[in-house]
Amino acid sequence: METGGIRVNNLHKTFGQGENAVHVIQGASFEVKPGELAALIAPSGAGKSTLLMMIGCVLDPSSGEIWLGDTQVYQNRWLEKDTRTLRREKIGFIFQAHYLIPFLNVLDNVRLLPLANQEPLPQVEARARELLGYLGLEEKLHAMPSDLSGGQNQRVAIARALATRPQIILADEPTAALDIERAHSVVQLLRQIAKEQRVAIIMVTHDERLLSYCDKILKIVAGKVDTLPPPETTETFI
Amino acid sequence: MIHLAYQDIRHTLSKFLVTAMGVGMLLGIVLIMIGVYRGMVDDARILLNDIQADLWIVQQDTLGPFAESSRLHQDTQDTLKSLDGIDKAAALTFQNLQLYNRQQQAIRVLAVGYDPAGDFQPVSPERLIQGRALRAQHYEMVVTDKTGFQLGEQIALGRDTYSVVGVTRGTVSSSGDPLIYISLKDAQNVQFSYSNPRIRSDRARGIGGQQTQLVNTVVATLRPGYTPVAVASEIETWKHFTTYTQSEQATILSRNVIERSSKQIGLFTAILVLVSGIIIGLIIYTMTLEKIKEISIMKLIGIPNRLVIKMIVQETLLLGAIAFVFGNFFAHLIYSQFPKRVVLLWNDSLALFSVILAASFLASLVGVYKVMKADPATAIGG
Ligand SMILES: Nc1ncnc2c1ncn2[C@@H]1O[C@H](COP(=O)(O)OP(=O)(O)O)[C@@H](O)[C@H]1O
Ligand SMILES: [Mg+2]
Numbered sequence: 201m202e203t204g205g206i207r208v209n210n211l212h213k214t215f216g217q218g219e220n221a222v223h224v225i226q227g228a229s230f231e232v233k234p235g236e237l238a239a240l241i242a243p244s245g246a247g248k249s250t251l252l253m254m255i256g257c258v259l260d261p262s263s264g265e266i267w268l269g270d271t272q273v274y275q276n277r278w279l280e281k282d283t284r285t286l287r288r289e290k291i292g293f294i295f296q297a298h299y300l301i302p303f304l305n306v307l308d309n310v311r312l313l314p315l316a317n318q319e320p321l322p323q324v325e326a327r328a329r330e331l332l333g334y335l336g337l338e339e340k341l342h343a344m345p346s347d348l349s350g351g352q353n354q355r356v357a358i359a360r361a362l363a364t365r366p367q368i369i370l371a372d373e374p375t376a377a378l379d380i381e382r383a384h385s386v387v388q389l390l391r392q393i394a395k396e397q398r399v400a401i402i403m404v405t406h407d408e409r410l411l412s413y414c415d416k417i418l419k420i421v422a423g424k425v426d427t428l429p430p431p432e433t434t435e436t437f438i
Numbered sequence: 439m440i441h442l443a444y445q446d447i448r449h450t451l452s453k454f455l456v457t458a459m460g461v462g463m464l465l466g467i468v469l470i471m472i473g474v475y476r477g478m479v480d481d482a483r484i485l486l487n488d489i490q491a492d493l494w495i496v497q498q499d500t501l502g503p504f505a506e507s508s509r510l511h512q513d514t515q516d517t518l519k520s521l522d523g524i525d526k527a528a529a530l531t532f533q534n535l536q537l538y539n540r541q542q543q544a545i546r547v548l549a550v551g552y553d554p555a556g557d558f559q560p561v562s563p564e565r566l567i568q569g570r571a572l573r574a575q576h577y578e579m580v581v582t583d584k585t586g587f588q589l590g591e592q593i594a595l596g597r598d599t600y601s602v603v604g605v606t607r608g609t610v611s612s613s614g615d616p617l618i619y620i621s622l623k624d625a626q627n628v629q630f631s632y633s634n635p636r637i638r639s640d641r642a643r644g645i646g647g648q649q650t651q652l653v654n655t656v657v658a659t660l661r662p663g664y665t666p667v668a669v670a671s672e673i674e675t676w677k678h679f680t681t682y683t684q685s686e687q688a689t690i691l692s693r694n695v696i697e698r699s700s701k702q703i704g705l706f707t708a709i710l711v712l713v714s715g716i717i718i719g720l721i722i723y724t725m726t727l728e729k730i731k732e733i734s735i736m737k738l739i740g741i742p743n744r745l746v747i748k749m750i751v752q753e754t755l756l757l758g759a760i761a762f763v764f765g766n767f768f769a770h771l772i773y774s775q776f777p778k779r780v781v782l783l784w785n786d787s788l789a790l791f792s793v794i795l796a797a798s799f800l801a802s803l804v805g806v807y808k809v810m811k812a813d814p815a816t817a818i819g820g
Contacts, residue, residue, distance in 0.1 A: 258738055259815045284814075288740025299735050303449035308525045313439050314740050344449075360739075 211264030226423030242420035256305030461766025477779030482612035523664035526557035551625020569604035719801035725804035738814035758798030766817035
């Protein structure tokens with residue numbers, strides 16, 4: 201039986217209190233299985249990042265349930281004392297390119313987290329080189345992020361997210377800083393990773409041209425999540 | 439594990455070094471201040487050490503001759519010599535004078551008057567770098583190098599002209615004035631003789647013609663088997679004098695002459711150390727703020743606080759250490775430019791080092807606090 205994936209049930213998030221309360225997420229329920237690439241879409245300010253950060257155990261929900269794989273991690277409160285350990289061990293984060301550590305070179309950016317996880321160095325080293333090779337960055341191991349293009353940095357960010365073999369990858373607008381061709385190749389890559397590494401990936405995007413690569417669409421409507429099938433072609437889906 | 443502090447510093451090396459250099463200069467100043475204090479303490483002891491007396495006999499109930507003025511009759515010297523236990527005794531005078539060099543610049547000196555044929559020779563042979571000590575009873579002078587006078591130079595003093603017969607190195611008074619040495623008779627002429635108009639008016643009033651010669655102190659050494667304290671109390675039973683042992687005189691010097699300036703310097707030093715600590719703290723604070731986004735990201739992806747805090751603390755300690763090295767370098771580079779003697783001791787340096795390390799560590803807590811507070815949820819905006 202395959203473990204991994206994400207399940208969210210009746211999740212709520214309210215910012216502020218009383219008159220100032222903003223009910224951003226109001227009873228979201230959905231599932232993303234291992235090997236699936238899901239797109240999270242909604243207009244700006246609808247709560248995409250908020251939802252993603254709750255699944256990522258970064259932001260405290262107001263109520264609801266979250267499962268990472270077979271483990272329930274949230275039941276109106278965090279069930280693990282240290283959410284950071286959960287993040288470190290189960291989740292890979294991909295943000296826009298400029299969220300790499302600027303003072304570490306490409307290889308170190310990728311190695312940092314598994315080494316902090318106390319994985320043995322030779323293994324970490326091999327994995328990092330393998331990932332960077334896989335992403336076409338074998339020539340850039342010792343380059344600093346500032347020396348690379350946006351697309352290259354985005355691939356470094358993907359390698360970093362994969363370095364700890366997470367069950368889940370959460371990507372917040374990973375293509376926002378890229379031109380359309382690079383955006384296509386990054387999303388294709390995410391799809392390939394989802395299939396090959398059996399990872400559940402949720403990707404926030406604004407670009408409907410990228411949706412046809414995804415297995416399902418999660419759309420936030422009025423604080424709830426509608427799960428939709430992917431469009432047949434890029435043209436017909438709006 | 440990847441050395442975060444090392445990588446971060448390498449990334450902004452020149453900025454880090456310039457910052458460390460700035461803090462280092464501040465520490466250099468602190469070292470100089472401590473050095474000035476050490477120099478003062480050392481200088482204050484020079485005269486005492488050169489004279490090497492067992493007892494200092496001064497005017498009754500005074501702290502003479504350095505901390506308070508003291509006058510005695512010169513013949514006290516002979517009275518003392520007749521005393522049991524006294525080996526040698528000699529009268530000395532000390533007076534502040536203003537001399538003028540060839541450029542007509544005024545030079546403040548402390549003149550030591552002694553009998554060139556007497557029992558005590560305050561001109562230490564070890565300090566004499568040119569010429570000789572006084573030999574004649576009149577118009578000879580030994581100067582210290584700091585006065586700028588040359589061997590053989592003619593110097594006007596009072597109504598007479600003196601020639602420089604010897605030069606010493608680094609002899610100063612407890613207040614830092616360069617020392618000169620003249621014969622006791624010359625010194626008495628300068629110190630106790632009155633101007634011509636005063637002499638004429640004294641004669642007119644019938645109080646002139648005093649033959650008694652005055653001095654400021656009589657120093658004495660003891661015969662073997664006599665303790666300074668015992669002989670001192672015997673002298674004091676005459677009730678005419680106050681007597682200090684060499685170590686009492688040293689205490690008077692440091693308590694009454696150096697203490698006030700040393701308190702001042704101590705306060706300055708304390709303030710400077712405090713300021714250095716605050717500056718290091720501010721630097722670390724801004725260094726941490728500059729990295730707050732990276733720190734939030736590290737926290738978000740799951741890097742333990744421990745690693746981030748280690749980075750901040752190591753960077754701070756390294757900043758303190760490099761600043762300290764720069765500070766020492768800086769202090770040794772410029773200390774000879776100071777008019778007062780600066781004595782740089784490695785012990786003081788090491789003490790400062792531990793203070794700075796402690797201050798740096800405290801300063802890093804400011805950064806650590808920022809790290810703890812950084813919210814990973816704010817790492818990604820919009
Ligand atoms: N820390 C916060 N405090 C109050 N309101 C917040 C906070 N974070 C987000 N919001 C609000 O929640 C809503 C959703 O924000 P966000 O999840 O960033 O939207 P999206 O990523 O879809 O553009 C917005 O209206 C935003 O103003
Ligand atoms: Mg967003």
